[in-house]
Amino acid sequence: MADKSLELYVHIPFCVRKCEYCDFLSAPAGADTQQEYVRNLLLEIEQKGVRCTDYEVTTIFFGGGTPSILKAGWIADILNAIHRNFKVRKDAEIAIECNPGTLTFEKLSIYKSAGINRISVGLQSASDAELRELGRIHTYEDFLKSYDLIRKKGFSNVNIDLMAALPGQTLKSYEQTLRRVLALKPEHISAYSLIIEEGTPFYEKYEADELLREKGEKPQMLPSEETERLMYERTKELLLAHGYERYEISNYARRGYACRHNIGYWRRENYLGFGLGSASLLENERFHNTTDLTDYLGGDYLAYEQEKLDKKSQMEEFMFLGLRMTDGISTECFRQTFGLTVELVYGPVLEQQIADQLLRKEDGRIFLTERGLDVSNYVMAQFLLDK
Structure with missing residues (x-):
């Protein structure tokens, strides 16, 4: 492998x-x-x-x-x-x-x-x-x-x-x-x-x-x-x-x-941080190093605030991080990652954002329009899922 x-x-x-x-x-x-x-x-x-x-x-x-x-x-x-x-x-x-x-x-x-x-x-x-x-x-x-x-x-x-x-x-x-x-x-x-x-x-x-x-x-x-x-x-x-x-x-x-x-x-790939306060994401687990310099210099390299992200959090991050990029997100990648279609999870949100000309769907990808890029924080906030 x-x-x-x-x-x-x-x-x-x-x-x-x-x-x-x-x-x-x-x-x-x-x-x-x-x-x-x-x-x-x-x-x-x-x-x-x-x-x-x-x-x-x-x-x-x-x-x-x-x-x-x-x-x-x-x-x-x-x-x-x-x-x-x-x-x-x-x-x-x-x-x-x-x-x-x-x-x-x-x-x-x-x-x-x-x-x-x-x-x-x-x-x-x-x-x-x-x-x-x-x-x-x-x-x-x-x-x-x-x-x-x-x-x-x-x-x-x-x-x-x-x-x-x-x-x-x-x-x-x-x-x-x-x-x-x-x-x-x-x-x-x-x-x-x-x-x-x-x-x-x-x-x-x-x-x-x-x-x-x-x-x-x-x-x-x-x-x-x-x-x-x-x-x-x-x-x-x-x-x-x-x-x-x-x-x-x-x-x-x-x-x-x-x-x-x-x-x-x-794209939420695995990353590992070294040094004071550095953040990591490893196999959908988030954690960070100590933010206290004295502790770090004393040999504290422990993982703090470890959080195993559930599927809801992973899907949210997939959307609002991926949409930062101008080529947006792949609908097929979403399906392969989560076992669900993006339309099933976000159908009404996508329909509304596309109707408002803030998102575009084309060739299996969803991405922000020029207008959407201008108000990107608003658009991304729409992809937070209710519990």
């Missing part, structure tokens, strides 16, 4: 300085803490590898935080440990998130030698004023220097992260960011709207503005909902005109460069 596929995620919870908008599990830390963390990652990888001998790793993703803050040799050590303890496909996608200002030619050389073949760079904006407001540590010039190093080192699969609806951002400044990034011809672009998360400095600063936006009134510092909508439309128009295919709500790629790791997540 063939090995089952498995994706691996490695969380690096360290950064130079925490951004004002960030609610991820991350914080600055000294070299000693970082080294001790890597030591525990190696132990966790070894422990979990014993239980995954019948899996084949198809993707490895280093996320954070800022993974590129670590010494490059430590990243190589982590990858060596994964290769020792897991079966890794020769053509596996191995990606790392990097921030401008944390890369050197030497670092990138070690990444390349260790097998990393995809680099994701967090630019967010080409405006230095907007970057300062976000609390980013880099300038646009820093980004260009890092991007140049990445290309000179021969990386041919590069993503650039962008953000819209930033404080003080205008449609003109956002379009300028888009055009500057497009001129660099990356293989992949992720374009997200800023979300003001509770518990962040941004929430304290912009909570009143966010409430005005929700009421449909004009905020003082954040772009209006109408401006954000225009940014969203401009993203689609410009990227399509420059040869980027939209394969997910916020992700665009040149043909053949869609992020395999993210696609696996949206």
